[in-house]
Amino acid sequence: MLILIDDADLTKIEELYAKYPYDGVTTNPTILSKTGNPDPMDQLKKIRKVIPEDAMLHAQVLSVETDDMVREAKHMVSVLGENTYVKIPAVGNGLKAISILAKEGINVTATAIYGVMPAFMAAKAGAKFLAPYVNRLDNLGYDGVQIAKDIHTIVKAAGYEAEVLGASFKNSQQVLEMGKFGIGSVTVNPDTLSTLAFNGVAENAVKDFICDFEKCCGQGKTMLDFE
Numbered sequence: 001m002l003i004l005i006d007d008a009d010l011t012k013i014e015e016l017y018a019k020y021p022y023d024g025v026t027t028n029p030t031i032l033s034k035t036g037n038p039d040p041m042d043q044l045k046k047i048r049k050v051i052p053e054d055a056m057l058h059a060q061v062l063s064v065e066t067d068d069m070v071r072e073a074k075h076m077v078s079v080l081g082e083n084t085y086v087k088i089p090a091v092g093n094g095l096k097a098i099s100i101l102a103k104e105g106i107n108v109t110a111t112a113i114y115g116v117m118p119a120f121m122a123a124k125a126g127a128k129f130l131a132p133y134v135n136r137l138d139n140l141g142y143d144g145v146q147i148a149k150d151i152h153t154i155v156k157a158a159g160y161e162a163e164v165l166g167a168s169f170k171n172s173q174q175v176l177e178m179g180k181f182g183i184g185s186v187t188v189n190p191d192t193l194s195t196l197a198f199n200g201v202a203e204n205a206v207k208d209f210i211c212d213f214e215k216c217c218g219q220g221k222t223m224l225d226f227e
């Protein structure tokens with residue numbers, strides 16, 4: 001399962017990459033605005049520089065008319081380069097834009113997915129990724145995990161290339177549910193990623209091992225000190 005970082009903060013991205021090689025970064029206009037950088041392309045270029053060349057960078061268009069979305073998407077790819085996935089909301093004119101861009105070979109992530117049908121249509125239009133908003137769906141009284149699973153099932157049954165990119169998680173359990181169902185990718189905010197990958201109880205257990213070893217064998221000793 002691909003795991004992407006859903007944040008645009010350079011420090012957080014670098015800290016997470018220092019601990020584990022993730023598969024890329026996703027952003028949206030709100031996430032970019034939280035960095036305080038009034039030049040979003042500058043922020044995206046900086047992100048591009050701190051993640052590996054083969055990592056994906058997902059960034060969203062702001063336009064709402066089809067032609068404008070297409071123009072904006074092409075501009076973003078020309079500035080940000082390979083491995084850019086342009087996020088197009090699967091609402092309004094988005095589906096038409098996805099269809100045009102996919103035919104021209106631009107990688108598209110259909111975003112702001114709040115139901116199975118828009119996801120299905122975005123997959124049919126040629127999107128590479130489909131981003132259902134799991135936790136936001138839960139907050140609306142729907143079952144976000146189930147909707148992500150249904151999208152995965154219907155898209156695979158139809159034979160479309162698109163993969164679900166589960167998004168909007170508030171806890172590790174929601175993320176793991178994606179994995180259990182064979183969903184191909186998730187994008188997770190740094191706080192939830194920390195709880196997914198790192199565990200204070202396990203870290204304390206390791207500290208205890210070291211402490212016990214040092215009591216017997218000497219401060220700072222490791223197996224390297226013994227033949």
Ligand code: G3P
Nearest residue numbers: 006027028136167168169
């Ligand atoms: O990338 C967009 C999506 O993950 C939204 O997440 O936390 O704002 O619901 P959130």
